[in-house]
């Protein structure tokens with residue numbers, strides 16, 4: 073059962089994806105730039121999220137200008153760009169986290185499975201279960217490993233028995249690649265895990281409420297290279313099931329984990345497309361300069 077994030081006027085649930093559109097990835101043979109190695113990507117899924125003319129204001133200051141972007145399902149989309157260009161601001165519009173920032177105002181439309189997430193009928197709490205978020209710094213609850221994962225399914229009334237809840241906890245930890253490391257200490261504190269394990273615990277917590285989209289805001293920036301490699305491997309596995317959007321400062325990471333890349337600069341979406349095209353043959357000079365390290 074997926075958690076419906078909105079109610080239609082007749083009270084029915086909604087949120088189905090258009091399965092008809094498919095985008096084939098085109099490989100370019102020449103890679104003239106000194107850019108990170110990009111691995112060939114398979115086809116991406118149909119559009120899951122459609123942003124239309126999205127602008128964000130913090131008080132008087134406009135941080136994002138008319139961003140329109142289709143984000144495909146079953147795909148990792150990377151948001152790249154120099155510090156302060158609006159990547160996190162745009163990411164937060166996708167699950168209405170900007171609602172929690174005083175003075176923030178969002179205009180334009182964000183459609184999730186063709187439903188307007190800012191409609192009056194949408195419950196932001198349920199939306200955030202369906203569009204989970206993982207932050208830069210791992211933020212497990214001050215509870216046991218088990219309780220961290222079980223909390224969401226409990227508050228959303230997703231289970232009727234302890235054994236069902238145990239099953240969700242186990243399968244979520246397995247999907248997050250953490251089960252083998254914690255199976256014998258489920259009742260110890262989540263905060264006692266290493267940074268990389270905590271980040272996988274947070275991912276398990278997000279997965280437990282059966283999201284369709286997982287947003288990640290620099291999920292590896294506080295991790296060492298080994299923990300980073302594990303999270304990247306996990307992201308690659310999770311994309312078979314979820315629409316994943318990742319903000320990253322690492323060009324190499326964007327190249328390794330994403331199939332789509334969107335480049336932002338000064339609050340505007342400069343260009344977006346297949347990752348290998350963006351990294352080997354960008355259309356815009358600014359993109360080229362950024363990915364080759366000339367600024368940022």
Ligand SMILES: Nc1ncnc2c1ncn2[C@@H]1O[C@H](COP(=O)(O)OP(=O)(O)OP(=O)(O)O)[C@@H](O)[C@H]1O
Pocket residue numbers: 130135153154155156157158159160161162173
């Ligand atoms: N809560 C806030 N209140 C006021 N201004 C903000 C707030 N959050 C972000 N901004 C401003 O909005 C602009 C975009 O910031 P944002 O954090 O989205 O950029 P970013 O590309 O994610 O940057 P970074 O890579 O450094 O995290 C910046 O000028 C920033 O100072």
